[in-house]
Amino acid sequence: MKPKVYLLAVILCCILTFAVWAGTVNLPQTGQTTCWDAYGDVISCAGTGQDGAIKAGVAWPNPRFTDNGDQTMTDNLTGLIWAKDASTPSVGLCKGGAMSWQDALGYVACLNIAIYLGYNDWRLPNINEMKSLENIGQGGDSGTWLDTQGFTTVESSYWSSTTCSGIPSLAWVVGLTAGASGAVGGAKTNGNSVWPVRAGQSGSFNNAAIWQTGQTNCWDSNGNPITCTGTGQDGDIRAGTVWPNPRFTDNGDGTVTDNLTGLTWTKDAGTPTAGSCTGGYMPWQNAPNYVSCLNKASYLGHTDWRLPNITELRSLADYSQSNPALPAGNPFTTAQTFYYWSSSTYASIPSEAWLAGMDGGYELADLKTSFIYSTGYVSLPVYVWPLRGGLPPTPTPVGCPQATLSSAFALYIPNLQYTPAFGSSMNLWFNLVSQQIGGNLYFEVSNYGVNQGNSTPAGCPQATLSPALTLYIPNLQYTPASGSSMNLWLNLAFQQTGNYFYFEVVGYGLNP
Numbered sequence: 153m154k155p156k157v158y159l160l161a162v163i164l165c166c167i168l169t170f171a172v173w174a175g176t177v178n179l180p181q182t183g184q185t186t187c188w189d190a191y192g193d194v195i196s197c198a199g200t201g202q203d204g205a206i207k208a209g210v211a212w213p214n215p216r217f218t219d220n221g222d223q224t225m226t227d228n229l230t231g232l233i234w235a236k237d238a239s240t241p242s243v244g245l246c247k248g249g250a251m252s253w254q255d256a257l258g259y260v261a262c263l264n265i266a267i268y269l270g271y272n273d274w275r276l277p278n279i280n281e282m283k284s285l286e287n288i289g290q291g292g293d294s295g296t297w298l299d300t301q302g303f304t305t306v307e308s309s310y311w312s313s314t315t316c317s318g319i320p321s322l323a324w325v326v327g328l329t330a331g332a333s334g335a336v337g338g339a340k341t342n343g344n345s346v347w348p349v350r351a352g353q354s355g356s357f358n359n360a361a362i363w364q365t366g367q368t369n370c371w372d373s374n375g376n377p378i379t380c381t382g383t384g385q386d387g388d389i390r391a392g393t394v395w396p397n398p399r400f401t402d403n404g405d406g407t408v409t410d411n412l413t414g415l416t417w418t419k420d421a422g423t424p425t426a427g428s429c430t431g432g433y434m435p436w437q438n439a440p441n442y443v444s445c446l447n448k449a450s451y452l453g454h455t456d457w458r459l460p461n462i463t464e465l466r467s468l469a470d471y472s473q474s475n476p477a478l479p480a481g482n483p484f485t486t487a488q489t490f491y492y493w494s495s496s497t498y499a500s501i502p503s504e505a506w507l508a509g510m511d512g513g514y515e516l517a518d519l520k521t522s523f524i525y526s527t528g529y530v531s532l533p534v535y536v537w538p539l540r541g542g543l544p545p546t547p548t549p550v551g552c553p554q555a556t557l558s559s560a561f562a563l564y565i566p567n568l569q570y571t572p573a574f575g576s577s578m579n580l581w582f583n584l585v586s587q588q589i590g591g592n593l594y595f596e597v598s599n600y601g602v603n604q605g606n607s608t609p610a611g612c613p614q615a616t617l618s619p620a621l622t623l624y625i626p627n628l629q630y631t632p633a634s635g636s637s638m639n640l641w642l643n644l645a646f647q648q649t650g651n652y653f654y655f656e657v658v659g660y661g662l663n664p
Contacts, residue, residue, distance in 0.1 A: 291500030
């Protein structure tokens with residue numbers, strides 16, 4: 153009897169109509185397009201694996217921002233609406249300028265009472281919203297770039313509404329000018345600027361939506377827990393896309409898929425030694441070589457590992473946690489509470505690269521030749537955490553077998569490379585037809601077989617099925633009943649409910 157494998161087409165339908173699949177976001181590009189060596193000299197990006205070469209994520213819309221003509225600016229990437237004047241101006245009884253964190257929350261509340269610029273739903277942005285304004289291609293001077301985009305008087309550092317949960321007398325501060333860049337914890341009694349934001353009405357571009365930080369509690373300026381209601385803190389507002397549940401899927405093959413972003417990470421986050429690939433902490437210049445070695449060794453059955461950019465690393469952070477700042481109950485092992493290298497160079501000083509601290513969520517830059525980050529008080533090692541995915545391939549080259557999905561939801565996969573846990577890999581083809589069971593629509597494998605030969609033609613994208621039955625379709629041509637056809641990529645994870653087996657969509661996107 154043929155095995156029956158079902159795909160949750162309810163989720164797939166959401167993809168094909170480009171509605172937001174609940175809990176999923178597409179991370180944007182960082183803005184970096186140049187590459188540098190370890191000493192800060194510009195080099196060709198080809199084959200480096202750097203952020204400027206990979207350019208992972210959603211390309212920014214052009215124009216990035218729209219001046220709404222009412223002293224507000226819409227970010228066409230995230231859909232958020234910001235005050236055009238970023239100087240924290242005084243407005244009537246609302247006194248501006250640099251201020252403490254508690255005063256920042258009060259300042260925004262005052263703006264709402266004053267119906268600032270015609271609106272009464274301003275809020276202090278959370279850490280993810282503030283970080284979305286950065287252009288990593290500008291190094292630490294995103295402020296100058298933002299001025300060229302239509303904003304006025306961008307200041308050096310801004311409060312977020314997010315508390316540093318490990319030390320709740322601190323709140324997260326985002327720097328936007330050289331010398332003050334990154335994300336660090338600042339004493340809530342310090343003075344920083346305020347840049348109010350409100351929810352957009354247009355939605356995000358290609359689902360590059362801001363996601364929640366994970367923070368659900370609130371604290372006063374001394375770090376004492378308080379009731380969240382009416383505070384305007386991150387734990388009160390909880391702005392952003394809600395995380396899926398479960399947040400992560402253990403694929404059973406040494407990899408973990410983040411169901412929020414669709415990215416797949418190594419389960420072992422300790423930079424392990426794998427064969428001839430020496431792990432442990434290392435300088436940035438060794439990190440691409442380590443990842444390249446993993447790919448040559450087909451680490452965990454894959455050859456497309458890469459060094460994450462700084463946005464991808466930050467997407468793992470749960471700002472309600474510390475040491476490590478990862479979501480509770482995550483399946484990762486040996487996650488470090490120190491630092492991880494990103495593929496993103498600090499463009500203001502290109503002999504440095506961005507690193508992410510999983511102790512609390514810090515983002516800092518350090519010399520690429522260093523394998524120890526020194527805070528001035530303590531020296532902390534820097535590790536590497538490889539990932540894969542997030543890179544929609546180009547359309548299928550002419551002459552390559554093409555996976556197709558018809559308007560009647562008939563799915564055909566002509567080349568599927570299956571790697572079992574034991575034995576040799578094999579190249580299969582699948583025909584699937586839609587079925588309705590219990591009010592839900594699924595895809596049933598109606599026919600299948602082994603292709604002659606054991607490989608996809610050279611240069612053609614390869615659909616793969618891992619030993620843990622994680623399915624990746626890099627090129628799927630969908631022809632709707634009306635409108636133009638489109639080319640998609642899909643990541644699917646094996647699931648079982650009772651006696652039914654199916655693949656759940658955990659990542660997807662539109663190919664360029």
